[in-house]
Amino acid sequence: MNLIAYFTEDGIPKTGLTPTIDAWEMDGTHAVNAQNMTEIAGGGYYYDFAAYDTTKDYFIRADGGAGLSVFERYVEASNEVPINVDNTTKVDELHKSQGLDVSNPMTVTPTSRVAGTINQVISGDGETTSTVTRT
Numbered sequence: 001m002n003l004i005a006y007f008t009e010d011g012i013p014k015t016g017l018t019p020t021i022d023a024w025e026m027d028g029t030h031a032v033n034a035q036n037m038t039e040i041a042g043g044g045y046y047y048d049f050a051a052y053d054t055t056k057d058y059f060i061r062a063d064g065g066a067g068l069s070v071f072e073r074y075v076e077a078s079n080e081v082p083i084n085v086d087n088t089t090k091v092d093e094l095h096k097s098q099g100l101d102v103s104n105p106m107t108v109t110p111t112s113r114v115a116g117t118i119n120q121v122i123s124g125d126g127e128t129t130s131t132v133t134r135t
Contacts (some may be wrong), residue, residue: 001052005037005045005062005075013043014064014072021047021062037062093118097134 003021007014017039023032037045045062052058062075092101096115099106104116113120113132124130 001049002046003032003049003060003062003077004040005064005077006043007045007062007064007068007075008043008072009068010072014068015039015041015043017045017064017067019045019062019064021060023049023058023060026057026059031058032060034063 003023005019005021007017007019019037020034021032021037022030022034025031031051032047032049035047037047039045047062058079060077060079064073064075066073095101096104096106096118097113097120099115101115104118106113106115109122110126111122113122119135120132121135122130122132
């Protein structure tokens, strides 16, 4: 997992830095301790966090160095909460139900919408009120 930081100096992307990065697990464990980052380009730098664990939350802080102002020296972030299987299923079904899944094109008739395993019935008069219900 690459941890990426963006640094500026007076609002302009800053290259040529030697930033370091730290990451802490939520229990306070110092998982990454002042490791050097690699420059990408245009003010961007990364660190390859090989021990990254998708089941853990991290607080991350990158330090661009003492040459930057106190307002631009530090970049803080946290990782996103991992998506669990239930959420993955919900996102997959949402894509299908909106016709966004290339593998499951949506078929729409005046009374139904079907995409993969998602079946919806359309009721109402079709002019002032239409109700879509999953069956």
